[in-house]
Amino acid sequence: MEVTARAPGKIILSGEHAVVHGSVAVAASINLYTYVTLRVPSPSSSAETSDTLTLHLKDMGLEFSWPIGRIKEALSESNDLDCSSPKTCSGKFAESISALVEEQNIPEEKIALASGVSAFLWLYTCIQGFKPATVTVTSELPLGSGLGSSAAICVALSAAFLAFSKSVSLDKGHKGWLDFGDNELELLNKWAFEGEKIIHGKPSGIDNTVSTYGNMIKFKSGSLTRIKSAVPLRMLITNTKVGRNTKALVAGVSERTLRHPDAMTSVFNAVDSISKELSTIIQAPAPDDISVTEKEEKIRELMEMNQGLLQCMGVSHASIETVLRTTLKFKLTSKLTGAGGGGCVLTLLPTLLSGTVVDKVIPELETCGFQCLIAGIGGKGVQVSFSGSS
Numbered sequence: 288m289e290v291t292a293r294a295p296g297k298i299i300l301s302g303e304h305a306v307v308h309g310s311v312a313v314a315a316s317i318n319l320y321t322y323v324t325l326r327v328p329s330p331s332s333s334a335e336t337s338d339t340l341t342l343h344l345k346d347m348g349l350e351f352s353w354p355i356g357r358i359k360e361a362l363s364e365s366n367d368l369d370c371s372s373p374k375t376c377s378g379k380f381a382e383s384i385s386a387l388v389e390e391q392n393i394p395e396e397k398i399a400l401a402s403g404v405s406a407f408l409w410l411y412t413c414i415q416g417f418k419p420a421t422v423t424v425t426s427e428l429p430l431g432s433g434l435g436s437s438a439a440i441c442v443a444l445s446a447a448f449l450a451f452s453k454s455v456s457l458d459k460g461h462k463g464w465l466d467f468g469d470n471e472l473e474l475l476n477k478w479a480f481e482g483e484k485i486i487h488g489k490p491s492g493i494d495n496t497v498s499t500y501g502n503m504i505k506f507k508s509g510s511l512t513r514i515k516s517a518v519p520l521r522m523l524i525t526n527t528k529v530g531r532n533t534k535a536l537v538a539g540v541s542e543r544t545l546r547h548p549d550a551m552t553s554v555f556n557a558v559d560s561i562s563k564e565l566s567t568i569i570q571a572p573a574p575d576d577i578s579v580t581e582k583e584e585k586i587r588e589l590m591e592m593n594q595g596l597l598q599c600m601g602v603s604h605a606s607i608e609t610v611l612r613t614t615l616k617f618k619l620t621s622k623l624t625g626a627g628g629g630g631c632v633l634t635l636l637p638t639l640l641s642g643t644v645v646d647k648v649i650p651e652l653e654t655c656g657f658q659c660l661i662a663g664i665g666g667k668g669v670q671v672s673f674s675g676s677s
Contacts, residue, residue: 290324317522502667
């Protein structure tokens, strides 16, 4: 038997940076997914596979494996954990997991993956215990670009592992993608958040919540509200491939706020208004094409205003400005998403937009060395699919 889970990435539609200073922000899922397949060996499997836990990061061509006996020896006390009650990985368990990861000799240039491998080991042993299995991870999301790739991995891992646990009741004979119930999603989201803590230290919980539940969330001062889009938005996502230091960018906005408190307070208040208006527009029904077009035009203007305010905060970048200029040539509106300073840029693709425009703008962006992805916004959250033994 094997189970495959898929969890979507996320974008920030409005409010990044300003949310740190008390403004509302809006985040949404995108229909680009991370996939995790968990395969449990059959009784007739070879001794090697029936006594090993293997993690295969397919996109990177990396494979890690541990004898079950070695994991037991290192983490025996963690087996007391109940998978219906998520716990934080701390103290000696964190040290023991780090030791297991270090034994794998991850290549120096891929060492950033170590925290993700640690999150995998923690989630697996807590939810599945000390059982042999092969876990394969593939993703449509570029890593470290602000599209929630680490959260999507944690959500997909939690979903695949919980699908085989007694805490979750699913129809294993069903063909196709299955949704979790509300209580199961809440449990899954808590486990994914624990994985995110191993990777990021102090995550906000926004990324894993969007990936778990899908659609959109509005958030302010640590409070998250799920909202549902009534508009089928489509975006061109341009990955500038320019790495950024989120902490430094956040600190830069705070320093600017200290230097210009009144001006920056006005900027944050304006962003707050944009996020509130955006969430109202997105939730209102659009009965016909004219309504959809009118809504898209309002969303386009709000994105343009939000980008201008992000420039006021000092978080744009030459690569982002290149995307803005290129898409503007085709009368398209763009804004950065996430931390800025590089990362990804969103471009609204209106429903009535000619396909030839998209066919022209993408090659032009790609000649700058950027990666282009087209995604639907505000779709389903995490799902699982079962298949019989092969």
